[in-house]
Amino acid sequence: MSATRGLEGIVATSSSVSSIIDDVLTYQGYNIDDLAENASFEEVIFLLWNGRLPKKSELDELTKDLADNMEVPDEVLQYMKAYKTSEVHPMAALRTAVSQLGLYDDEADEMTEEANKQKAVRLQAKIPAIVTGFSRIRDGKEPVAPKDTLSFAANFLYMLNGEEPDETSVTAFNKALVLHADHELNASTFTARVCVATLSDIYSGVTSAIGALKGPLHGGANERVMAMLSDIGDTDRVDDYIQKMFDNKEKIMGFGHRVYKNGDPRAKHLRDMSRRLTEITGESKWYDMSLKIEDIVTKEKGLLPNVDFYSASVYHSLGIDHDLFTPIFATSRVSGWLAHILEQYADNRLIRPRAEYVGPDKQEYIPVEKR
Numbered sequence: 001m002s003a004t005r006g007l008e009g010i011v012a013t014s015s016s017v018s019s020i021i022d023d024v025l026t027y028q029g030y031n032i033d034d035l036a037e038n039a040s041f042e043e044v045i046f047l048l049w050n051g052r053l054p055k056k057s058e059l060d061e062l063t064k065d066l067a068d069n070m071e072v073p074d075e076v077l078q079y080m081k082a083y084k085t086s087e088v089h090p091m092a093a094l095r096t097a098v099s100q101l102g103l104y105d106d107e108a109d110e111m112t113e114e115a116n117k118q119k120a121v122r123l124q125a126k127i128p129a130i131v132t133g134f135s136r137i138r139d140g141k142e143p144v145a146p147k148d149t150l151s152f153a154a155n156f157l158y159m160l161n162g163e164e165p166d167e168t169s170v171t172a173f174n175k176a177l178v179l180h181a182d183h184e185l186n187a188s189t190f191t192a193r194v195c196v197a198t199l200s201d202i203y204s205g206v207t208s209a210i211g212a213l214k215g216p217l218h219g220g221a222n223e224r225v226m227a228m229l230s231d232i233g234d235t236d237r238v239d240d241y242i243q244k245m246f247d248n249k250e251k252i253m254g255f256g257h258r259v260y261k262n263g264d265p266r267a268k269h270l271r272d273m274s275r276r277l278t279e280i281t282g283e284s285k286w287y288d289m290s291l292k293i294e295d296i297v298t299k300e301k302g303l304l305p306n307v308d309f310y311s312a313s314v315y316h317s318l319g320i321d322h323d324l325f326t327p328i329f330a331t332s333r334v335s336g337w338l339a340h341i342l343e344q345y346a347d348n349r350l351i352r353p354r355a356e357y358v359g360p361d362k363q364e365y366i367p368v369e370k371r
Contacts, residue, residue: 003356008258012351013193017048017339018182023262027182028052036269041152041177041332042066045124048182048339049117062121063151069125070146070155072097073104077133077143085138090131090327091214095207097130098123102203109201116345119202120338127334128152131327132159153177156331161319168280169318172273176314179266179307180329182336184259188212188219192337193344197351202341209337210330216253219326219333224253225312226322229289238292246300254309255297263304270310277317286313 004010018027025032027044028051035044039053042063046054054062076097083093102108105122107115133143144162146155153174157165165173183189192209196202213219232241245252257264271290278287290313294305315325 006258012185012190012353015185015340015343016051017336017343018184020184020259023260023265025183025265032179032265033269036175036178036266039178041174041181041335044178044181045152045335048335049120049342064148065121066125066152067146067148067150067155069122070129070159072126072129072133072143073101075104076100076130077137080134080137083138085134088138089214090134090323091210091220091330093134094127094130094327094330095210095214097134098127098203098210099207101126102201105203108203111199111201111345113342113346116202116342120342123202123206124334124338128156128331129159131324131331132156135160135321135324136162156328157318168277172277172314173318175269175273176311176328177332179269180311180332182333182339186218187215188333189337189340193340194351196341196344197348199345199348202338205341206334206337209333213326213330213333219329221253221306221308222312222315222325222329223322225309226316226325228253229286229312229316230322232289235285235288235292238289239296242293242296252293252297252303254305254312255301255303257304257306260304260306264306266307267305267310270307270314271305274310274313274317277314281317283317286316 016028018025019029027035028047030047030053035047039047040059042059043053045066046052046058046062079100080093080097085093101123105119107119110116129143129146136143141162144159146159147164150158150164151170151174154165154170157169157173185193188209191212192205195208196205216224232238242252274287274290275284278284290310294309297303297305312322312325315328316322320328
């Protein structure tokens with residue numbers, strides 16, 4: 001028995017939720033390009049959970065259910081108000097709040113299919129309210145209640161800023177949510193499935209996934225991309241800055257991917273959004289710097305941008321704090337986590353791999369006084 005580092009190339013389960021075949025990403029068989037250009041995030045949620053696109057009546061019902069379940073228990077908000085918010089990363093706050101939600105759900109440990117689907121709706125709905133509520137609380141403001149007349153994407157921006165967003169912002173944010181919704185058996189999704197394979201509850205599964213997403217080698221990469229762009233500051237400084245990173249053998253976040261060999265298919269959509277939004281805001285330098293970095297890294301290292309690279313300038317252009325980038329990732333990806341959790345429950349087997357032992361052999365116990 002020999003080990004494969006990082007389980008690279010290992011097929012660990014079967015799933016119908018999404019696929020990556022020949023660098024093409026699909027959700028339930030629908031190409032991500034088709035969905036990114038045409039679908040609402042609510043349609044994608046239904047698709048991931050049910051294996052098909054919703055009828056109009058089904059979409060209306062899900063949209064209403066999400067809006068009706070967005071408000072967060074006051075006890076959770078009060079707990080966040082007690083944080084030293086300047087010292088707490090939003091991903092840590094989100095991880096704790098989602099775990100807390102299980103304490104206020106009477107069905108938290110009810111394991112029927114119907115109960116789990118209802119909990120999925122509640123979790124999907126409440127995560128944006130947690131993220132935006134924490135953001136406002138740390139700025140000394142009160143959380144904003146959602147409006148049942150707004151879409152999921154529009155409600156997030158409304159709860160974040162307290163003002164109804166313009167159509168361009170909603171379109172861009174909806175597309176970002178669609179693009180991040182699922183990605184086969186990535187680290188956080190695998191974590192969620194391992195957790196619930198023990199028949200732990202759905203809140204534990206999502207909390208575990210958030211913990212995995214928090215890492216800079218997963219969801220935290222887009223925040224690091226924006227930190228790099230901010231540090232560079234101007235297009236004229238790109239060449240020297242990136243060369244210095246090459247010389248120091250530093251990892252440039254937002255490039256390369258374990259699965260894609262010819263480029264992340266989601267990146268082109270975010271690149272286009274970055275171009276349009278930075279033009280609207282009058283800050284094209286963020287797009288220009290990104291484009292120049294992409295050109296250098298691709299030519300020198302043969303690496304192509306992934307979904308994280310251009311999402312950084314997109315979220316920045318929407319006026320979103322940089323440390324909220326990964327919680328926004330979670331706001332979208334929870335739809336995929338929940339789809340995989342429901343799939344795991346439906347045909348469960350405990351996930352228990354083996355490890356290749358590489359430690360010492362034939363050790364003998366020596367009494368403590370003789371060591």
